[in-house]
Amino acid sequence: MISSIELAKLCGVSQGTVDRALHNRPGISETTRRKILDLAKRHGYLPNPAVREIMDRSSNIVGAIIPALNNIFFMDMMSLLKDSLEAHGKMLFLTPVHGKADFLTALEEFAARKMHAAIVVPPEENLPLPSHLTQSLPVLSLLSRCSERSVPCLTADEIQTGKTAVQYLADLGHQKILHLTYRRKAKGIEDRTAGYKSQMNKLHLKPIVSIYSSENDFLKTLDRHHPTAIFCHNDWLAITILRHLQTHNIQIPQDISILGVDHTPTFQTLCPDLSSMEYPLASFTHTITDWTLTKKLTSPPEPLTVIPGKTVRALS
């Protein structure tokens, strides 16, 4: 990759003149301009972004940190986010991380590179971040909160998500609704469960919350509670559960109804007929993009809506 100085030498002009040609600035003859642009194209000249980053003390890269595992949802979101950011001249670079140490290392690297902002999925709830990091690098957290007040946490209204799910199933006649969720503590997870409980109580139904750990445990839970519907924390879990039920010859939705959450492109392909709740990815990524540009969380993401499929039935 040629530099602007080498390009200047090739053209027999000064590097200042090359710059005038490349940036369409006045004060240059049409002849030299054409010659320079021609040679630039032929050699595939591209300015070195590192130089801009030094001079501006800031890069046009937005860094994202997502979990190395369980990333289907985040990858679907990041793919959209990338397009949205690109429309504003920002690049999105992703890093998958395995835990707290990995996470903090990546964040330090982002800060050292003076990235424009960081969009992160913290590996645990209430993670403290070194203050020198948050002072120089704007950080937006998804799903889980960081302990710094200066780091906003963006989630959909997950309490509402839980309520909507319950109401949808209850409207179809379900009363024994099991909520299957994860052990991991995270605002986005806990809120959804809280919304479930709240709405169940409001309808005078008994909340049954179960942490998914293994097929065996799940089957025991089924035996104990005999739910007519299962509200899974997300589509990932719903797909796993569907397979468990298939193995044990339990009919869906005749014997039991399954409702997931996410309905992102990947899950739609994996299981097109899954009844689910659609995560408002477009409005979500729009909010994130706005934040990276203004550092302010303007429009809150829209609520999730139920996408009826074939895994939930009405009780007669």
Added chain:
Amino acid sequence: MISSIELAKLCGVSQGTVDRALHNRPGISETTRRKILDLAKRHGYLPNPAVREIMDRSSNIVGAIIPALNNIFFMDMMSLLKDSLEAHGKMLFLTPVHGKADFLTALEEFAARKMHAAIVVPPEENLPLPSHLTQSLPVLSLLSRCSERSVPCLTADEIQTGKTAVQYLADLGHQKILHLTYRRKAKGIEDRTAGYKSQMNKLHLKPIVSIYSSENDFLKTLDRHHPTAIFCHNDWLAITILRHLQTHNIQIPQDISILGVDHTPTFQTLCPDLSSMEYPLASFTHTITDWTLTKKLTSPPEPLTVIPGKTVRALS
């Protein structure tokens, strides 16, 4: 984020002295060294990588380009690759892309940033790359080939994969083995199908290859051929198929056996009991890491091995 010059001012020394302290170089008194290191830590000083990139004309970043959709397998691989590269002081940055134009834009950006290397999943087979790109940026392609001879394409021995799958199913008594695959042209995909056909012919069985497009088409194919086993191109497809069969009350594996390919962490979690073939991710990422360091493909990846699950049965 403080700079080394600001740090020097804070310490009341020259920036050269700061450098000696930061790099543990001789020619500095213990007292000043401690003071500098102390203040550096307090302010969270980190050298700006952009400067190194300018001076070295090369960065320690390895860029990866993966499809925005259908990325489960690649994300599982990239997560491992990241760890492997990190052990050699290289960072891995991912970019999801949507098609050819997006792909080439990302590659240009990588070249402009003088990245150490690019690991890419081309959006189509035999994609031509601008020569100025491949001259300055070492590119390794996965799954699909690029048209440049200077761009190596790494895949497992997928012909062998297809053969192994057929032999495994045939040994269990299956004769009507349907191969379900994708329309997309890619060396990794076509080789697997070629291996399937080859082994079927060798065993004097009739190859039945079907491109998956929709549930309806799939059901028609089933009706037409009545296979006893389906060899799916990958676990993603296998999971989709499992759900189709569940919907139509076809018992697995009593009525039909399903074999997938990949068995990476995500697919293992999604469907733990799926019979599959394990992609040798560790040896694969090792080979990639070697290549980024030496620009030579040394050890070829190991062959895939069958992981028996509960979705394939022996015909009595």
Added chain:
DNA sequence: TTGTATGCGTTATCAT
């Protein structure tokens, strides 16, 4: 119309 000089942050090589 064109050439030259300065600064960005870091490192390495000088000189003091």
Added chain:
DNA sequence: ATGATAACGCATACAA
């Protein structure tokens, strides 16, 4: 033991 300086590539202000 410490300070000064050149170099990297690019943008910009200024000189010719």
